[in-house]
Amino acid sequence: MKYLILINAGLWRRPVRTVLTILAVAVAFVLFGVMHGVVSSFDSALDRMSDTRLRVTSRASILETIPISYRTRLLQVEGVKLAVPIAIFLGYYQSPVNRVTGGGLDLAEFLEVMPEIRVPPQEREALLSSRTGAVAGVELAEKFGWKVGDRIPLKSMLWINEDTGQDWNFDLVAIANAGSEDDRAFAQEFYFHYDYLDQARKVGKGRVHQFILGIDDAGSADRIAQEVDAMFANSSDETSTLNEKQYLQNSLRQLGDIESFVYYILASVLFTLLFMTATNMTQAIRERTSELGIMRALGFQGHGLALLIVVESSVLCLLGAILGLAIAAAVFPSVFASFGIQGIDLDSGVFGLGLLIAAAMAVLASAWPAWRVSSLSVVDAIAGENRR
Amino acid sequence: MFKITWMNLQSIPHRLGLSLVICIGTASVVAVLVTVLSMATGLVDTVASGADPSRVLVMRKGALAESLSSLSREAMLVIETAPGILEVDGRRAVSPEIVVSVDLPLIGGNGNAAVILRGLTGSGWQVRPELEIVEGRVFDSGRFEVVVGRALQSQFADLAVGDTVSFYSNSWTVVGVFEQHGAVSESQLIADARTLMSAANRNVYNSATVVMEDMGEFDAFKMSLDENPQLTVEAFKETVYYERQAESAGQILKFVAYVISAIMALGALFGAVNTMYTAVATRTAEIATLRALGFGGAAVVISVLTEALALSLIGAGFGALVSWLLFNGTVFNAGGQLGAIGVRLEVGMPVIAIGVVWACTIGLLAGFLPALRAARLPVAIGLRIGA
Numbered sequence: 069m070k071y072l073i074l075i076n077a078g079l080w081r082r083p084v085r086t087v088l089t090i091l092a093v094a095v096a097f098v099l100f101g102v103m104h105g106v107v108s109s110f111d112s113a114l115d116r117m118s119d120t121r122l123r124v125t126s127r128a129s130i131l132e133t134i135p136i137s138y139r140t141r142l143l144q145v146e147g148v149k150l151a152v153p154i155a156i157f158l159g160y161y162q163s164p165v166n167r168v169t170g171g172g173l174d175l176a177e178f179l180e181v182m183p184e185i186r187v188p189p190q191e192r193e194a195l196l197s198s199r200t201g202a203v204a205g206v207e208l209a210e211k212f213g214w215k216v217g218d219r220i221p222l223k224s225m226l227w228i229n230e231d232t233g234q235d236w237n238f239d240l241v242a243i244a245n246a247g248s249e250d251d252r253a254f255a256q257e258f259y260f261h262y263d264y265l266d267q268a269r270k271v272g273k274g275r276v277h278q279f280i281l282g283i284d285d286a287g288s289a290d291r292i293a294q295e296v297d298a299m300f301a302n303s304s305d306e307t308s309t310l311n312e313k314q315y316l317q318n319s320l321r322q323l324g325d326i327e328s329f330v331y332y333i334l335a336s337v338l339f340t341l342l343f344m345t346a347t348n349m350t351q352a353i354r355e356r357t358s359e360l361g362i363m364r365a366l367g368f369q370g371h372g373l374a375l376l377i378v379v380e381s382s383v384l385c386l387l388g389a390i391l392g393l394a395i396a397a398a399v400f401p402s403v404f405a406s407f408g409i410q411g412i413d414l415d416s417g418v419f420g421l422g423l424l425i426a427a428a429m430a431v432l433a434s435a436w437p438a439w440r441v442s443s444l445s446v447v448d449a450i451a452g453e454n455r456r
Numbered sequence: 457m458f459k460i461t462w463m464n465l466q467s468i469p470h471r472l473g474l475s476l477v478i479c480i481g482t483a484s485v486v487a488v489l490v491t492v493l494s495m496a497t498g499l500v501d502t503v504a505s506g507a508d509p510s511r512v513l514v515m516r517k518g519a520l521a522e523s524l525s526s527l528s529r530e531a532m533l534v535i536e537t538a539p540g541i542l543e544v545d546g547r548r549a550v551s552p553e554i555v556v557s558v559d560l561p562l563i564g565g566n567g568n569a570a571v572i573l574r575g576l577t578g579s580g581w582q583v584r585p586e587l588e589i590v591e592g593r594v595f596d597s598g599r600f601e602v603v604v605g606r607a608l609q610s611q612f613a614d615l616a617v618g619d620t621v622s623f624y625s626n627s628w629t630v631v632g633v634f635e636q637h638g639a640v641s642e643s644q645l646i647a648d649a650r651t652l653m654s655a656a657n658r659n660v661y662n663s664a665t666v667v668m669e670d671m672g673e674f675d676a677f678k679m680s681l682d683e684n685p686q687l688t689v690e691a692f693k694e695t696v697y698y699e700r701q702a703e704s705a706g707q708i709l710k711f712v713a714y715v716i717s718a719i720m721a722l723g724a725l726f727g728a729v730n731t732m733y734t735a736v737a738t739r740t741a742e743i744a745t746l747r748a749l750g751f752g753g754a755a756v757v758i759s760v761l762t763e764a765l766a767l768s769l770i771g772a773g774f775g776a777l778v779s780w781l782l783f784n785g786t787v788f789n790a791g792g793q794l795g796a797i798g799v800r801l802e803v804g805m806p807v808i809a810i811g812v813v814w815a816c817t818i819g820l821l822a823g824f825l826p827a828l829r830a831a832r833l834p835v836a837i838g839l840r841i842g843a
C-alpha cells in the first residue's frame with residue numbers, strides 16, 4: 069500500500085510532464101493499433117479461408133475467363149463434389165465510387181459450398197426461383213439502404229446487356245448474414261444467377277472467371293489442384309488452381325508493397341517513443357536524486373527503489389497504451405469503411421501485442437535510471453549530486 | 457538578444473538527451489512524410505508522363521480502364537474514318553491495341569503479381585515513337601516473342617533478354633527491353649497483337665490509340681464518334697486520361713502520408729513540449745539572472761523558440777537524410793489488380809521543403825508555452841528556485 073502512495077506521488081510530481089508523456093504514448097499506440105490492425109485483419113482473413121475449397125481461374129490472370137464447359141470435366145476429378153461457376157460482375161451503384169463486388173453464379177450450389185454465407189430459408193426459396201433475383205450481404209445492403217423487394221439498378225464495367233447496355237437490373241429478394249451470429253466479413257458482396265447474366269450479355273457468352281471447387285478432404289487439395297491444371301494444360305484456356313488461402317494471398321499481394329512499409333513506419337514510431345520515454349524517466353529520476361537518497365537513508369533497499377521506478381514507468385506506458393488502443397479500436401471500423409468494407413473490428417490480438425510492447429518499452433525505458441538508483445551512494449544522493 | 461540566444465544554443469550539448477528527443481521526434485515525422493509523399497509524387501509523375509499531347513485514347517463507353525474495354529474490328533474500321541487523324545505515308549495513325557493482364561512470378565519466389573501485357577500492331581510503334589528498344593530487338597510478328605519494360609526487371613523474375621515467360625498456353629521468349637523515359641508503360645510487356653489475340657482466344661481489341669493531326673480537331677473527332685450510331689465509344693485526350701488516373705492514384709497515397717504524419721507529429725509535439733518545459737526548468741536560474749541584468753521577456757521567448765526551432769531543423773535534416781539514404785532510387789510496386797506499376801522513388805527538394813515546414817511548425821508550437829512560462833516567471837522567484 070505504501071508503495072502505491074509512493075508511485076502515485078512520483079507520477080504526479082510534475083503533472084504536465086506525466087500527462088504529456090501519456091498522451092505521446094497514446095498517440096503512438098493509436099498508430100500501432102490502426103496500422104498493425106489493418107495488416108493483421110488481412111492475415112485473419114487468410115486464416116478464415118476454408119481448406120476444403122479450391123479456386124480454378126485462368127492461368128493468365130484472375131480477370132481472364134475460362135469456358136463454363138469445364139464444369140463437367142472438373143466434376144469428374146476424384147474428390148470434387150461441387151464446381152460452382154462464377155462470372156465476376158465489377159459493378160457499381162449510381163456512381164463509380166460505390167463499387168459492388170460479387171458476381172453471377174450458380175446460387176444453389178454456391179450457398180452449399182460457402183456455408184459462411186447464410187440466407188433465411190424463405191428468402192433462399194425466393195432467390196432460387198427468381199431469374200433476376202439477387203442476394204446482397206447485409207453490410208452492403210445497409211450501406212446503400214437496400215431492402216428485400218427493392219429493384220436494384222447496377223452498372224457493370226465488364227458486361228454489356230443486349231437490351232440495356234451497361235445497366236443491369238436485379239430484384240433484391242434476399243439479404244445474407246443479417247443474423248447476429250453471422251460473420252460480417254462475408255456480408256460485403258452481391259450475388260445473382262449466372263444464367264441471367266449469360267443469357268443477357270452481348271459478348272463473352274459461355275465463359276466464367278472462376279470455379280469454386282468443393283472437395284471432400286482437405287488432404288487431397290494439392291493432388292486435385294495438380295490434376296485439374298494438368299487436365300487443361302496446353303489447351304487454349306489453361307487454368308491455375310489454388311486453395312482459397314493461396315488465392316487470397318495472391319490477390320492481396322496485388323496491393324503492392326504496403327505491408328513492409330507499414331512496419332517501417334511503426335518501427336520508427338516505436339523507436340522514437342522508446343527514446344522519449346527513457347529520456348523522460350532519466351530526467352524525472354535525476355530531479356529526485358536527493359529525495360531518493362533520503363529514502364535510502366530511511367531504510368529503503370536499492371532494488372526496492374529500482375522496482376518502484378520500473379513500476380512507475382510501466383504505469384505511464386500502459387495507461388498511454390490503453391488510451392491509444394481504445395482510440396484505435398474506436399476509429400478502426402471507419403478506416404475500413406473508407407475503403408468500402410463495413411463492419412470490421414480491431415482484432416483482440418492487436419490489443420494483446422500492443423500491451424506487451426508497452427510493457428517491454430516501460431522496462432527498457434526505466435532500466436538505466438533504475439540501475440542508477442539501485443547503485444546510488446546515499447551520501448552523494450542526499451547532497452543532490454548529479455552523477456551523469 | 458542574439459547573444460543570449462547564441463549562449464543558449466551553445467548550452468544544448470549539456471542537455472543532450474533531452475535535446476535529442478526533439479530531433480528524433482521530428483526526424484521520424486519528416487522521414488515518414490518525405491518518403492510517402494515522394495512515393496505519391498513518383499506515382500503521379502510515372503503515370504502522367506505516359507501521356508503525349510498529340511494522342512487520343514478511344515475505349516468502350518463507360519470502361520474505366522483499357523483492359524476493361526473492348527472494341528470490335530468493325531468498330532476499329534469506323535474509328536479510322538473519323539476526321540482529324542494524322543496520316544503518315546497514306547495510312548491513318550490509328551493503333552488498335554490489346555490490353556490484358558497476366559500473372560508473372562516475382563523475384564525471390566514471392567508468388568505472382570499481375571502485369572499489363574499490351575498487344576501492338578505495326579502501327580503501334582509509329583504511334584508511340586518514344587518507345588525505345590535499349591537492349592535486344594523488337595518481336596517478330598507471328599512469333600511468341602515479347603519485349604519487356606525496364607521497370608519490370610527489378611521486380612519480376614526471368615525477364616532478361618533470352619529468358620522465357622509463359623502465359624496463354626505458350627512460352628514467350630523475351631527478345632528485347634524497352635524504355636519510355638520512366639513512364640508507366642515501362643511496367644508493361646509488349647507483344648504482337650495478332651499473335652496475342654490468337655493465343656488468348658480473342659477476336660476483339662481493347663482500345664485504340666490515335667494520333668491527331670492537330671489537337672484543335674479533337675472536338676470534331678470526338679463528336680463524330682459520339683454521333684455515330686454504329687459505335688458506343690468514348691475518346692479521351694491522353695493527357696486528360698492519364699492525369700485523371702494519376703490523380704486518383706496519387707490522392708490515396710498523399711492522404712495516407714498526411715494523416716499518418718499528422719498523427720506522428722502530434723505525438724512528437726507532446727514529446728517536444730515536454731523537452732522544452734524541462735529545458736526551461738533547468739535554466740530557471742540562468743534565465744532569471746539574465747532578466748535581472750535587464751534582458752526583456754521577448755529576448756527570453758526568442759531564445760527558447762530558437763532553441764526549439766534549431767533542434768527540430770536538425771531533426772528534419774536527419775529525417776530527410778534517412779529517407780533519402782533508405783529509399784531514394786528504389787522501385788516500389790504501386791500496382792493494383794490490373795497490373796504492376798513500378799515507380800522509382802525520388803526524394804526531391806519540393807517534398808523535403810514540405811517536411812522542413814512541418815518540422816518548423818512542430819518546433820515553434822513546442823517552444824511556445826515553455827517560452828511564455830520562462831518569460832513570465834518573476835525574477836526573484838526564478839533566482840530562488842534555480843539556486
